[in-house]
Amino acid sequence: MAAQALDALVVTSLANVLYLTNFDGSSAIAVVTAERVLFITDFRYLTTMSDLQGSPQSCPGLELITVGESYDETLAATLATSAYRRVGFEAAHVSFSRHAWLTKKVTGTTSNGVTPDGTVQLIPTAGIVERARVRKDHYELEILREAGDRLSAVARSLFPVIRSGMTERELAMTIDWRIREAGFEKPAFETIVASGPQAALPHARPSGRTLTEGDLVVLDFGGVYDSYCVDLTRTVSIGLASRRARDVYTAVRDAQAKAIAAVGPGASRYGIDAAARESLTRAGMGEAFGHGTGHGLGIEVHEDPRIVRRRADADTGDEAIAPGMVFTIEPGAYFPGWGGVRIEDDVVVTEDGAQLLTHVTTDLLEL
């Protein structure tokens, strides 16, 4: 904010609002200044906020403003009656139409607090709060470690119940049940159970298909624990795996191990992706790996850093991995009509290397 000489920053991304204030409801705007946080929310959350402000999780300097006609009317009125002149907004989290409406409403306003010759200026900003979120602090890492332990226990609890004859949907329901039973607030995304040829679709929806002897089954699920997301994938075989299934599995497992070995402070996020990709390419499966190697985890299940292939026009400013970053390592290989394999763990970058947050065997289980 200082670098852009901002008097205030309007935070509209709910993940950023949560990060700054601990509010985890579905509607709020935070106007952040050097001294205070003007927190705009509606009737539904007033009790929640006053409870929060009376707790150890309270946000210092928070002043509660109740929404009147609408959020944006209230935001506009708040800015117009403030002394803030250079007001940043989150350009990735404000729509074109919302920005146009706000601009019309707040610029040119000369109500109290705005000097007659000046008006509020809305300044686009990018990633101010996100850059703080990318390296997790001790408190966040404790939550993520606990979440990783709990998600691993969910995974291990599933293996004894997976059997030929159950449908993908039944298994997905069981996974979601156990995620909540393990103390997660909710699944972090729609659980994937993809069996046989369905496993060739990296984002398959659980269907009525019955798990059948000889299938590979991709299980990809996550949970939100104390507002933080973890994410895990294992691929299992129903009965004995074919020679081809073993070969694909081994290639993906090797690629995952190579990528994990490449993680450490100062490593390039493109380099970590390349470690997985080159390993699969050597196994003749480079073309079968169509997605990135991983994504950051935190308040959002997909956040920075992105562990992906280097693009021709890549900005290398955010290439280096640093201690406190938490992300997935999840290479896969997919063959339309046949099936696929994906193996995913979560890692935290430490001062001298990396640690896994998830602890589940990567041996090919034949269930």
Added chain:
Amino acid sequence: MAAQALDALVVTSLANVLYLTNFDGSSAIAVVTAERVLFITDFRYLTTMSDLQGSPQSCPGLELITVGESYDETLAATLATSAYRRVGFEAAHVSFSRHAWLTKKVTGTTSNGVTPDGTVQLIPTAGIVERARVRKDHYELEILREAGDRLSAVARSLFPVIRSGMTERELAMTIDWRIREAGFEKPAFETIVASGPQAALPHARPSGRTLTEGDLVVLDFGGVYDSYCVDLTRTVSIGLASRRARDVYTAVRDAQAKAIAAVGPGASRYGIDAAARESLTRAGMGEAFGHGTGHGLGIEVHEDPRIVRRRADADTGDEAIAPGMVFTIEPGAYFPGWGGVRIEDDVVVTEDGAQLLTHVTTDLLEL
């Protein structure tokens, strides 16, 4: 599109993409013209799309474009090499920064297909697809009726299992399980189970609180069936209800009946809200009803029409309710520290009145 003389419309809202093409994945952009639909998606969804295009649910005129470096690079390249000059975009569904990037990328481009003296112009549009979505056709209404029947059956199945001693979270898990068991793809939103004083929070999260004799418990849940959302709330008493609980319940139930009676073709959406609000005000509980009376249902769980209080600056262009519209009627009364009541059903506007899509008793159940 004709009214704005658009050559093409870039559809970035995923709900709008689903409405137009039947694609229900998590990433796609549709460029719609009078003759065709240029459909941009990535590697993960190519098999899904070719399956869809071979099915009776295929989208006429669809041409598949695979994402290269990124979605927006591919969109920009598609526009730059097209003959489209006036290209609309959905101003509510494109961020300020995305618009700025696209503008820089596509305007000033003079590659093949763009006449030397012209460039692509990006024209903001509002609600073009949403206006088509607001009145459901026969096909959509059949889905919504089936979904309403199934959600009602879920509600009725819960009453025998609700008992003193279970936690809010246990009951919420049971509800989510039964929603899926009833054939829904997933819950339409985070299920609310709010007991005792928690019921005063319209958007409470299920907690570890134990349901206790004398509690009122608000149960608010929904499901997505064949991509369409339905939504239902009932408030029940654990054991005998107090006099005050009965009074509040009766007032909310009366308000809901008044609002439902006000629904019909040509009715004002503000008038329907006023019917509920005036009824609660007559019972001395107008102040306890802090939210709107209802919201539209369809591909999104909150869409138009909004059944809300008339605002001072309301545009009356979309005031009238019309046949085919589907929305909730869900007044409530909330008393911080004590608790609350909400009763919600889904209605469809017919040629000569309205029909309920949900069928569950509104008697106060003492369980």
